[in-house]
Amino acid sequence: MIPMDINFFQDYLEELFPDAKAELxxxxxxxxxxxxxxxxxxxxxxxxxxxxxxxxxYPTPFDLAKAEVTDVENLIKTIGLYKNKAKNIIELSKILVTKHQGIVPNNREALEALPGVGRKTTNVVLSNAFNIPALAVDTHINRISKRLGLALPTDDVYQVEMKLNEIFPRERWLKLHHQLIFFGRYHCKAQKPNCSECKMKDMCPFYQNDILGKM
Structure with missing residues (x-):
């Protein structure tokens, strides 16, 4: 197996997803x-x-802070965990109003203090709202990092994030975050990854061990 070439991988991501951005x-x-x-x-x-x-x-935190939970539940009931999420977004809106004048804060401590907001959500908001470099590790990034050998199979998402932070230059994180998600969502998929067409296969432990090993 050829050793991982990070520059090659970054160039490949740019080739595959030159316009990657948030899909929300x-x-x-x-x-x-x-x-x-x-x-x-x-x-x-x-x-x-x-x-x-x-x-x-509810266009503003001031509006959502005054909402009834059941009304919000009815609007979002088609998504998973909607009851908890309805409660959380109302409660975080109340905090935005009372502690932050209705403005979303641009620092990690304040964001992570909000109900329903963890490290991953904070990273996404910091990078997409405020252009503060942060690599949020979602299911897709966690999977491809371990498949490509950028992280260990036993690493938790925080350990994966820390390793990616060391591997990739900080100035690339903003766009790279979306490119990595796209790579996992549309190319190195959980089921039926496009290994045969992937330029990373000669450097990929998953392909070399799991795919070739089963042939």
């Missing part, structure tokens, strides 16, 4: 934050189907 629909920082919270364990497509009506009814 949003028009401001508040909408982005809410959409990302709603996207946990749910597809972006599913979230984009419920947010137009949600944002029409």
């Amino acid at each position: 629909d949003f028009t401001n920082h508040f909408e982005l934050l809410i959409a990302v919270v709603l996207s946990a364990q749910t597809t972006d497509i599913a979230v984009n189907k419920v947010t137009p009506a949600l944002f029409k009814n």
Whole structure:
């Protein structure tokens, strides 16, 4: 197996996904934050189907902070964990109003203090809203990092993030985050990855061990 060439991989991602960007629909920082919270364990497509009506009814944190939980549940009930998410987005809106004048904060500590907001959501908001470099590790990035040998199979998502931070230059993180997601979502898929067409296969432990080993 050829050793991993990070520059080659970055060039390949640029070739495959030159225009990669967030697939969640949003028009401001508040909408982005809410959409990302709603996207946990749910597809972006599913979230984009419920947010137009949600944002029409509650366009600002001041509006959502005063919402009834049952009303919000009815608007987002087609997505996973909708009951918890409805409660969380109302409660985080209340905190935005009382502690941040209705403005989404641009620092990690304040974001992670919001209900339903963990490290991954914080990373997405920091990078997409404020252009602060951060690599959020979702299911796709976690999978491809381990397949390509960029992380160990036993690493948790935080360990994967830290290793990716060391491997890739910080100035590439903003776009790279989306390219890595796209690579896992559309190319190195969980089921039936496009190994035969992938330029990384000669460097990929997953292909060399799991695919070739079964032939």
